[in-house]
Amino acid sequence: MNNSKPNKFWGFALKEFRHIFRDKRTLLIIFGMPIAELLIFGYVVTNEIKDANIAILDKSGDYLSQKLTSKLASSGYFIPTTYLYSENEIEPVLRSGKAKMVVVYEPNFAEKFFREKNAAIQIITDASEPNTASLLANYAGSIINSFASENGANELRSSPIDIRVRMLYNSELKSVFMFVPGTMALILMLLTAMMTAISIAREKELGTMEVLLVSPLKPSHIVLGKVLPYVGLAFINALVILFLGYTVFDLPMRGSLALLLLVSFVFIILALSLGIFISTVSKTQQVAMFFSMIGLMLPTMLLSGFIFPIENMPLVLQWLSALMPPRWFISAIKTIMIKGEGIAYVWKEMLIMIGMIVFFLTLSIKKFKVRLS
Amino acid sequence: MRAILFIIQKEFLQIFRNKTMLPIIFLLPIIQLLILANAATFEMKNINISVVDYDNSRISREVISHFDASTFFTIIPTEQSVEKALELVHSNRTDLVMVIPNGFEKDIDNSIAPKVQLLVNSINGMGASLAYAYSSSILMNFTKNIAIKKLNVNIQTPPTISTQTSYWYNPELKYSHFMVPGILVILVTIIGMFLTALNLVREKELGTIEQINVTPIKRYQFIIGKLVPFWIIAMFELAFGLLVGKLLFDIPINGSLTLLFSFAGVFLVLALGGGLLLSSISSSQQQVMFVAFFFMIVFVLMSGIFTSTESMPNWAQIFNRINPLYYFMKVIRMVLVKGANLSDIRESFISVSILAVTMLSFAIFRYKKTS
Numbered sequence: 206m207n208n209s210k211p212n213k214f215w216g217f218a219l220k221e222f223r224h225i226f227r228d229k230r231t232l233l234i235i236f237g238m239p240i241a242e243l244l245i246f247g248y249v250v251t252n253e254i255k256d257a258n259i260a261i262l263d264k265s266g267d268y269l270s271q272k273l274t275s276k277l278a279s280s281g282y283f284i285p286t287t288y289l290y291s292e293n294e295i296e297p298v299l300r301s302g303k304a305k306m307v308v309v310y311e312p313n314f315a316e317k318f319f320r321e322k323n324a325a326i327q328i329i330t331d332a333s334e335p336n337t338a339s340l341l342a343n344y345a346g347s348i349i350n351s352f353a354s355e356n357g358a359n360e361l362r363s364s365p366i367d368i369r370v371r372m373l374y375n376s377e378l379k380s381v382f383m384f385v386p387g388t389m390a391l392i393l394m395l396l397t398a399m400m401t402a403i404s405i406a407r408e409k410e411l412g413t414m415e416v417l418l419v420s421p422l423k424p425s426h427i428v429l430g431k432v433l434p435y436v437g438l439a440f441i442n443a444l445v446i447l448f449l450g451y452t453v454f455d456l457p458m459r460g461s462l463a464l465l466l467l468v469s470f471v472f473i474i475l476a477l478s479l480g481i482f483i484s485t486v487s488k489t490q491q492v493a494m495f496f497s498m499i500g501l502m503l504p505t506m507l508l509s510g511f512i513f514p515i516e517n518m519p520l521v522l523q524w525l526s527a528l529m530p531p532r533w534f535i536s537a538i539k540t541i542m543i544k545g546e547g548i549a550y551v552w553k554e555m556l557i558m559i560g561m562i563v564f565f566l567t568l569s570i571k572k573f574k575v576r577l578s
Numbered sequence: 579m580r581a582i583l584f585i586i587q588k589e590f591l592q593i594f595r596n597k598t599m600l601p602i603i604f605l606l607p608i609i610q611l612l613i614l615a616n617a618a619t620f621e622m623k624n625i626n627i628s629v630v631d632y633d634n635s636r637i638s639r640e641v642i643s644h645f646d647a648s649t650f651f652t653i654i655p656t657e658q659s660v661e662k663a664l665e666l667v668h669s670n671r672t673d674l675v676m677v678i679p680n681g682f683e684k685d686i687d688n689s690i691a692p693k694v695q696l697l698v699n700s701i702n703g704m705g706a707s708l709a710y711a712y713s714s715s716i717l718m719n720f721t722k723n724i725a726i727k728k729l730n731v732n733i734q735t736p737p738t739i740s741t742q743t744s745y746w747y748n749p750e751l752k753y754s755h756f757m758v759p760g761i762l763v764i765l766v767t768i769i770g771m772f773l774t775a776l777n778l779v780r781e782k783e784l785g786t787i788e789q790i791n792v793t794p795i796k797r798y799q800f801i802i803g804k805l806v807p808f809w810i811i812a813m814f815e816l817a818f819g820l821l822v823g824k825l826l827f828d829i830p831i832n833g834s835l836t837l838l839f840s841f842a843g844v845f846l847v848l849a850l851g852g853g854l855l856l857s858s859i860s861s862s863q864q865q866v867m868f869v870a871f872f873f874m875i876v877f878v879l880m881s882g883i884f885t886s887t888e889s890m891p892n893w894a895q896i897f898n899r900i901n902p903l904y905y906f907m908k909v910i911r912m913v914l915v916k917g918a919n920l921s922d923i924r925e926s927f928i929s930v931s932i933l934a935v936t937m938l939s940f941a942i943f944r945y946k947k948t949s
Contacts, residue, residue, distance in 0.1 A: 300918055325739070371698070383703070492599060495599075503610055
């Protein structure tokens with residue numbers, strides 16, 4: 206008698222699988238999304254500044270100021286696109302966004318530099334993009350400083366200190382170490398939690414949940430059967446992201462792959478239980494989707510340490526980020542992949558994630574009503 | 579005209595009757611704005627540093643006290659061994675290890691450039707280069723001052739260029755002035771586009787669309803009737819969000835609000851039209867959400883919400899010409915923070931209008947009363 210039960214269960218899970226695979230458009234997106242996102246983070250969303258348009262107001266116009274302008278242009282950071290002739294032109298050029306920075310040379314630049322030993326330059330940046338503005342100002346400042354010492358006389362030129370720097374883990378300072386773990390967290394979280402929540406809410410909304418509940422399958426089996434296909438899909442996605450990171454972006458794999466997959470698996474289960482929890486509190490697909498979309502997308506991107514480092518946030522937000530499941534996942538996979546550490550260094554993250562799973566599932570079971578109103 | 583009004587009335591009744599959706603539409607976005615506006619900052623406030631001091635001299639301790647006094651660094655105590663200090667890096671308790679070798683003071687006394695080793699955790703490349711820049715400038719200044727004191731004679735100083743930097747529009751480099759408008763754009767788009775997209779497909783799923791299809795209502799009337807309520811909600815959301823941003827984050831409003839809202843109006847026709855188009859080619863809410871979600875993520879990340887669009891590769895800049903969020907992100911920041919006027923944003927305005935008209939006609943064309 207007990208023999209027939211697993212069969213029924215697998216039959217149900219298989220049905221759910223077929224449902225997903227029949228919808229080619231959704232399938233395309235499930236697998237296209239990680240690829241598109243990795244490419245975007247790998248090539249588009251970077252903090253490097255290059256080819257920023259700048260404007261030059263050269264009140265001096267002598268050989269030295271022109272030499273410095275061409276030095277700025279050849280650095281790769283700046284393209285002098287606009288040449289201004291008076292102070293009044295600065296405001297419009299910044300306001301319209303034609304230039305991100307204006308460099309102003311004082312009159313008689315070369316003469317002041319060699320005779321009075323000090324020439325002045327004013328740098329005006331458009332700080333409506335604060336990060337870009339401070340980076341541009343820093344780059345320009347260091348180019349100008351090295352220009353000054355190249356062109357000045359060679360007194361006291363020897364460096365006063367010999368600093369040897371070693372960049373641990375990421376000697377080329379690539380951003381891949383930030384975005385591959387982040388993309389994994391984002392995709393797994395949203396895909397799994399959102400899809401689970403919506404597919405269960407859908408049965409409720411269309412009234413088919415009642416049909417399922419009168420079937421001989423236990424409610425827990427119904428939920429399990431519904432989420433199982435998503436576990437599979439999410440896991441395949443995790444593998445695709447890792448593979449792409451490894452082949453296209455040279456992400457190192459210093460630790461144990463098995464441990465990494467185990468951590469990913471725990472995280473997928475966590476996302477699932479979160480999805481189940483969302484579905485128990487939402488009556489319709491719309492509610493489920495807004496909860497998972499608004500409640501998960503931006504917080505996963507902004508509070509998990511994926512794009513913005515957690516240490517820089519105000520204290521309250523640091524506490525809040527501790528409640529974000531992706532934060533622990535990202536921290537664990539970074540430790541495994543990049544530092545090559547074993548379980549001794551990630552047991553804390555694992556324990557927190559398992560604790561969260563227990564929390565969400567307990568809440569869901571309490572909320573889950575077999576008899577629908 | 580009357581037919582359109584009836585549809586609009588029906589939609590509003592449905593929206594305001596739904597007691598679970600209302601707080602989601604109005605409260606959730608505002609809560610998000612409040613929390614997230616402060617999360618997005620690249621500014622480094624605190625770098626943990628551990629010092630292994632093999633020299634243990636008066637001068638080396640003086641160097642350490644300079645780091646202690648700096649607001650950027652917090653000193654994490656460590657044992658006298660590089661291995662032990664690296665252990666701290668491994669477990670994420672420190673970001674940077676500075677090793678002062680034996681003979682540091684002696685080198686300075688003998689006017690030889692003293693050696694210092696910095697070991698930086700560089701998983702976050704940008705943070706690492708900042709940490710390195712800050713620490714090396716402290717070290718440089720320290721040794722330079724000693725050298726100057728020792729020389730004690732007025733040597734002829736080399737010529738210098740003094741740079742004076744000013745940050746216009748946002749002199750304190752406040753991140754919230756940058757992020758609040760950006761997050762607002764995303765929230766308004768999500769609310770508007772998803773509500774519209776889900777609404778139509780839900781009628782399909784529940785079968786109620788058949789009842790409308792048998793009425794004599796025209797295609798364009800139906801589409802407009804579906805669009806207007808969500809357009810109004812999204813505009814209201816924007817106004818509400820701006821108010822919250824002004825009151826709580828004191829974001830600047832330097833430009834004309836009329837200009838901003840007229841641009842937002844056109845933008846929303848585009849976003850909502852996109853939502854309608856999506857729903858007319860999809861058969862279930864699940865499918866719509868998924869496709870919309872995919873486009874949303876791609877558009878948001880490419881729009882320059884976090885990083886400057888000018889530094890993006892060429893193909894991304896070409897793609898951005900059809901990215902509605904790119905235009906809105908740019909315009910809202912330009913108008914609010916920089917006080918841009920119509921002629922400054924003319925190109926974006928024209929582009930978005932063309933996109934909006936195309937999208938809307940496509941949505942009307944694609945919607946068929948017979949399935």
